[in-house]
Amino acid sequence: MTSQTLNLVPFVDVDNMMRLVHAVGIERFLQELSDYVAEDFRRWQLFDKTPRVAAHSPDGVIELMPTSDGTLYGFKYVNGHPKNTRSGRQTVTAFGMLSDVDTGYPLLLSEMTILTALRTAATSAVAAKALAREGSRCMALIGNGAQSEFQAMAFRAVLGVDRLRLYDIDPEATARCRSNLARFGFEITACASAEEAVEGADIITTATADKLYATILSDNMVGAGVHINAVGGDCPGKTELHRDILLRSEIFVEYPPQTRIEGEIQQLDEDYPVKELWQVLSGQIPGRTDTAQVTLFDSVGFATEDFSALRYVRDQLAEHACYQDLDLLADPDEPRDLFGMLMRAAPARRSA
Ligand SMILES: NC(=O)c1ccc[n+]([C@@H]2O[C@H](COP(=O)([O-])OP(=O)(O)OC[C@H]3O[C@@H](n4cnc5c(N)ncnc54)[C@H](O)[C@@H]3O)[C@@H](O)[C@H]2O)c1
Numbered sequence: 001m002t003s004q005t006l007n008l009v010p011f012v013d014v015d016n017m018m019r020l021v022h023a024v025g026i027e028r029f030l031q032e033l034s035d036y037v038a039e040d041f042r043r044w045q046l047f048d049k050t051p052r053v054a055a056h057s058p059d060g061v062i063e064l065m066p067t068s069d070g071t072l073y074g075f076k077y078v079n080g081h082p083k084n085t086r087s088g089r090q091t092v093t094a095f096g097m098l099s100d101v102d103t104g105y106p107l108l109l110s111e112m113t114i115l116t117a118l119r120t121a122a123t124s125a126v127a128a129k130a131l132a133r134e135g136s137r138c139m140a141l142i143g144n145g146a147q148s149e150f151q152a153m154a155f156r157a158v159l160g161v162d163r164l165r166l167y168d169i170d171p172e173a174t175a176r177c178r179s180n181l182a183r184f185g186f187e188i189t190a191c192a193s194a195e196e197a198v199e200g201a202d203i204i205t206t207a208t209a210d211k212l213y214a215t216i217l218s219d220n221m222v223g224a225g226v227h228i229n230a231v232g233g234d235c236p237g238k239t240e241l242h243r244d245i246l247l248r249s250e251i252f253v254e255y256p257p258q259t260r261i262e263g264e265i266q267q268l269d270e271d272y273p274v275k276e277l278w279q280v281l282s283g284q285i286p287g288r289t290d291t292a293q294v295t296l297f298d299s300v301g302f303a304t305e306d307f308s309a310l311r312y313v314r315d316q317l318a319e320h321a322c323y324q325d326l327d328l329l330a331d332p333d334e335p336r337d338l339f340g341m342l343m344r345a346a347p348a349r350r351s352a
Contacts, residue, residue, distance in 0.1 A: 125157070128297065234263065
């Protein structure tokens with residue numbers, strides 16, 4: 001990199017992210033992203049880890065999610081505001097950055113609203129691949145909002161899920177989800193209740209949004225051998241599963257210090273035993289141990305997943321020029337002459 005380009009940082013805006021996903025192909029993107037997510041879970045011990053820094057308000061939360069593997073540093077800004085959809089806004093929006101630890105210089109700035117949906121789905125699929133029963137093909141998808149189609153596509157790409165049972169309290173959301181997924185060859189059933197949706201499902205994904213202790217699934221709805229992918233309970237006071245389900249499930253989490261604050265397990269004692277996904281993925285502990293077990297991935301979303309997603313996008317930019325250069329970093333000819341650079345840019349001086 002020459003001194004002329006030190007000021008420039010590749011920026012992937014929403015338009016370029018969409019171009020990139022189409023250039024790669026959405027199923028391949030999800031498959032490869034899942035590989036990056038799993039690879040970083042296997043390198044778990046290398047990462048700086050901290051529960052995300054959350055600023056709560058009555059209607060939502062704004063969070064910062066940093067991590068580093070010692071070579072790269074990444075962070076994401078993300079919000080969660082369930083009432084937003086009523087004013088035409090999204091529940092979740094995000095952007096993030098990847099930097100070089102050696103110099104502290106940013107290497108990539110990216111939109112992460114689409115990327116969060118992709119990485120959440122990829123992580124869910126990685127967990128389900130390790131925890132769901134072999135041959136799981138039918139998934140109930142409860143909550144048919146922004147995340148839902150991404151979940152379906154990742155489970156198709158990684159596990160071969162080809163049957164979906166959809167339910168949302170808003171039938172229009174289910175209709176949209178169904179129509180968006182129509183061309184991908186799923187067998188789709190729109191259901192009138194969550195109870196109907198879970199009938200015959202090998203995997204149950206809950207991705208609803210409400211800032212309260214909700215009961216999307218009650219104990220009697222979860223049969224033996226089912227894998228639950230609980231995505232929507234990701235904030236203090238915001239859960240989706242009845243506590244009794246947790247008590248008879250084998251529970252797997254991303255990073256216990258964060259999940260105990262934000263996940264379904266906030267309903268349990270703080271020393272209730274849970275297993276860590278990275279240990280399963282690195283072969284240190286088994287995942288599912290019998291076909292009758294109920295396994296639960298208590299997903300809240302952890303910083304390493306965003307790091308993996310940013311790392312994947314950056315690697316893709318070498319092949320696909322889906323970015324623009326952003327003049328983000330001041331770059332005086334003499335590094336210590338920042339003030340001089342500013343003064344030389346004064347309008348009067350320019351016109352002289
Ligand atoms: N775990 C993670 O890593 C992660 C990542 C992203 C989003 N999330 C969470 O996932 C959830 C879904 O996100 P989104 O962007 O799809 O939100 P969204 O607002 O676009 O969609 C949520 C859907 O849930 C439906 N819903 C609400 N209550 C319901 C109920 N009782 N039964 C059935 N459906 C119900 C709504 O009608 C809506 O269609 C949010 O809670 C979000 O915070 C988690």
